[in-house]
């Protein structure tokens with residue numbers, strides 16, 4: 126009798142927390158507003174400005190992480206006890222991605238299950254992880270080397286936008 | 288009798304299930320349902336289904352295996368979030384099969400969840416994320432409570448002290464702070480897996496030796512092969528020595 130009561134309590138608690146988890150808003154990547162200076166310009170100058178801005182954005186794509194170098198999106202990522210920096214990486218579907226990862230203290234690792242990636246990161250060494258972002262969505266990445274008490278919370282999100 | 292008192296006085300296994308469910312819920316909240324729920328469901332149902340079936344065949348009576356539920360939860364909480372479905376399925380199956388097949392001196396020798404995780408590390412090359420411990424303080428608090436209830440504080444302490452001293456000394460020799468060794472202790476592992484009663488020595492003194500040995504194995508592994516998960520390997524090694532400890536230490 127006691128056994129079943131406890132199991133029911135545990136079940137209810139789990140379901141409540143589950144529902145709470147489901148309804149929680151995922152905090153996505155906030156887009157940085159492009160700061161624009163308002164100034165008196167001639168129509169012509171305004172047009173040139175606009176074209177230049179379009180060009181600039183298509184090259185650096187502010188909504189995405191890192192920079193495009195020779196057609197490959199390069200993103201630097203640092204690992205330390207117990208966090209990744211940045212914690213969210215945003216790339217575009219279909220593009221070639223090169224993560225330049227480095228650990229600042231002990232051995233960590235970068236594991237992205239959805240992309241079958243597991244790169245070990247010995248301290249101080251830059252490691253390159255290349256892949257093509259073929260699947261769109263939000264993917265979890267986790268530290269793939271046991272690095273201490275906070276290893277369980279050492280994770281981040283890879284967002285592949287359509 | 289209020290609810291806290293009721294939970295405190297109930298069966299230990301159910302308390303452990305409650306604690307693991309809380310860890311799971313907190314982890315799910317942190318990582319998102321999509322990354323955590325599938326492996327929990329797969330691991331738990333595989334473990335319970337298989338264990339209950341095997342026991343049913345032996346006893347010819349319907350049986351619900353709560354220890355399989357515990358193994359299933361531990362496996363899911365250690366494997367990386369969002370892992371492919373076949374790995375929790377295999378790890379849980381290995382855990383249950385090992386429990387029913389690997390016997391020396393009448394007991395099963397390997398902690399089932401630990402053995403399942405260990406083999407899946409070697410077969411699939413998977414790493415362990417230990418996301419049951421997304422909240423360190425919660426694990427420390429509930430872990431201490433459950434260890435107290437299991438009357439295994441001495442076992443956890445013997446591991447804790449051994450690893451702190453050995454690894455701390457190693458760190459000092461390398462020019463790092465001594466206290467970094469405490470930061471390397473896997474709390475989820477020591478409070479949930481190390482204390483497992485059936486695969487640890489029968490007598491108190493034996494359990495202290497077992498804790499010391501596991502702490503020593505773990506320290507050596509951390510110092511020599513940092514990319515290998517130290518806890519599961521260390522525990523499997525100590526599990527192998529339990530029959531020897533039981534035959535030598537009788538108090």
Ligand SMILES: [Cu+2]
Nearest residue numbers: 233268272279
């Ligand atoms: Cu790490």
